[in-house]
Amino acid sequence: MIDPKQLEELRQARRQWEATTLRGSLEQQPERALRFSTLSDMEIARLYAPDDLPAFDPARDLGLPGEYPFTRGIHSTMYRGRLWTMRQFAGFGSPEDSNRRFHYLLEHGQTGLSVAFDMPTLMGYDSDHARAQGEVGREGVAVDTLEDMEILFRGLPLDRITTSMTINAPANVLLAMYLVAAERAGFRRDQLGGTTQTDMLKEFIAQKEWIVPPRPSMRLIQDMLAFGTRELPRWNIISISGYHIREAGATAVQELAFTLADGIAYVQAGLDAGLAVDQFAPRLSFFFDCHNDLFEEIAKFRAARRLWSRIMRERFRAKSPRSWWLRFHTQTAGVSLTAQQPQNNIVRVTLQALAAVLGGTQSLHTNSMDETYALPTEEAVMIALRTQQIIAYESGATNTVDPLGGSYFVEALTNRVEAEAEAYIRKIDDLGGMVRAVELGYPQREIADASYRYQQQLERREKIVVGINEFAGPDVQPIQILRIDPQVERRQIERLQRVRKERDSRQARRALDALQRAGERGENTMDRVVDCVRAAATVGEICDVFRTVYGEYREPAII
Amino acid sequence: MPDSKIRIVIAKPGLDGHDRGAKVVARALRDAGFEVIYTGLHQTPEMIANAAIQEDADAVGLSILSGAHMTLLPRLMDLLRQKRGGEIVVFAGGIIPEEDISALKTSGISEIFPPGTSLDVIVRWVREHVKPHGVKA
DSSP: OOOHHHHHHHHHHHHHHIIIIIHHHHHHSOOSOSOOBOTTOOBOOSOOOGGGOTTOOIIIIIOOTTSTTOTTOSSSSGGGTOOOEEOOEEOOBSHHHHHHHHHHHHHTTOOSEEEEBOHHHHTTOOTTSGGGTTTTTTSSBOOOSHHHHHHHTTTOOTTTSOEEEEOOTTHHHHHHHHHHHHHHTTOOGGGOOEEEOOOHHHIIIIIOOOSSOHHHHHHHHHHHHHHHHHHOTTEEOOEEEOHHHHHTTOOHHHHHHHHHHHHHHHHHHHHHTTOOHHHHGGGOEEEEEEOSOHHHHHHHHHHHHHHHHHIIIIISOOOSHHHHOOOEEEEEOGGGOOSSSTTHHHHHHHHHHHHHHHTTOSEEEOOOTTTTTSSOOHHHHHHHHHHHHHHHHTSSTTSSSSTTTTOHHHHHHHHHHHHHHHHHHHHHHHHTSHHHHHHHTHHHHHHHHHHHHHHHHHHTTSSOOBTTTBSOOOOOOOOOOOOOOTHHHHHHHHHHHHHHHHSOHHHHHHHHHHHHHHHHHTOOOHHHHHHHHHTTOOHHHHHHHHHHHHOOOOOOOOO | OTTTTOEEEEEOBSSOOOOHHHHHHHHHHHHTTOEEEEOOSSBOHHHHHHHHHHTTOSEEEEEEOSSOHHHHHHHHHHHHHHTTOTTSEEEEEESOOHHHHHHHHHTTOOEEEOTTOOHHHHHHHHHHHOOOTTSOO
16 A cells, blocks of 8 residues: 555646656657557556556555465466466367377377367267268267277376366266276365366357256256266366357456356355355366456456455355465467468467466467467467476466566556456346356357457457558468368267167166156266266267256347 | 348367357457357358258358268258258358369359469458348348
8 A cells, every 4th residue: 555645746747747658759769559559449548557556555565475365366476386277278180189189289298188079069969960970080080989088098197187178068977987987097076176167158159069057957056066076086167268258259358247147156056955155165166367468467367366266255155275276277368379471379379378478377278379260270279388498487476476566567557457357247247246247148148249349449440450451461372271080970970870789778777867866856967977987878868867857959040 | 240140050060160250250350350169179051051950041151171072061951951051151161172173063052162262352252242031142
């Protein structure tokens, strides 16, 4: 805190500077624009100085690293103790193809796995479903049965690596498959570390891969939370994700606010399922985007930690400091990549990754330069991984904790991002919470409006993207892209149909019927899903049970 | 407002939920004075062809980012021809590698807009190439 007398002196000095030094300079050389703003269009002042932080109280607003409110980081030594986990999202084609890519990444120094599933798997359709045609193995790996899951993780030390699975609507099914596959490979449940995304609210808000409507989706998540709390001490059941919200066009503040509001809804769901907050909150983790505007992103991450720790401590009365932690994974912004002059993307990714590190991320995926065309080639992935290694080992960004803490600009921006996000969270509380807000289409509309505003700013060249609306062409030599073998779909369907033929079909039917009864009676469905997986029931068959019990979601089509 | 009678169906074929581009283009075309009908997500070629016929569309704009374009888009074009929607102008955008573009155009798609295309380019193209029913382009 600055005392009033000192503050007045600072302001006086600033006024004097404005009238003399600054004025002279502006007369000679006017500024390049009347207004400067972040990527999300927050106006930024010419200069930030101590008088921009009159109420700043380092003890209250920052604390020390590893202590409440964790503004400076959740660990006291941050990257001096341990670097972030370098976790490249991968998955394409057949389980065999993806298994080879996982081995390759681990051999080259990657420290955790992150699995991308194909669209039919994300939507809970088997590979031979009519709607799966042309989609099998395209945007991720196809998984239909336990056998696919076993192939996907063959030969991997599941007790020593952590596995993150980007799976939401059928997260219960894929988690069950992972557990049974691991068990058959000789690993115990308490040895398995990893994450299922399981964040359905952001699916309804942004990524839009769903099966059943919002309320039954929350119900299935409660089942997973209760099961995970009981059975899986090292598993993060939900990764509360802002990434897709941002990619859909949200501003940085909207990304933060909607993600934390989703988090509030999940904590409430856990409490409503009869769990104690400190039983499950320490295992909630977060996943954010990191876009081009270095300081806006750093401020977002710092504000996120501070806000969440206050929400957990004050709103939910959590006692364990672990419950106050906002641990997060970051992925650089796919939406920022340009198809034109693709090599430029390496530079964008570097800036974004640096912002994530300066913001204190726990794990990081760096996008590859070729991802506006297709899934990345091995060469492109390697450059992206090397980018992280250069930041970690050469840039010096890891030498000290929260290097930007105390910067007038960064602290002022952190305060502002926090205040604006809080206002959104209050608005969502007023609507009745996030589940209700999603049903009303509120966050969906806010995001669509923001994305259209940004596109118009690009059209008017108020925002510049190099190679798109400024410095366009000539295109650099086209780059090589990854093609998915069209035979993948046929082979995947053959295996699926063989599994269906060879299994004990009565046992599978019994397991599916038992799942349906559990769903209808409102019992926890998770153990029944595990039984279905053991009986070689497929992703599509298990999800059909949920469709039968809860109905299918249809989004009202609104522009 | 020119071409006020032109009706455009914007559709999302396939299973991917990336609807940012579809929605932005739909809004831009609406703001440019066209009548825009958005189908919503997860549409099969059959659903899109039916919507185009029922809505009496002059054009269909497709946004696809799932990599299934080589399966879904030619099938939609076949369906449109079968359903006597052959005069409907079809354009597309999304994650479509350059080497797939000529095959898609051979299947009857008039234009493919790559990532980074400005809204202005799309609006101008539609003005030039799409005429109301019965008027030759």
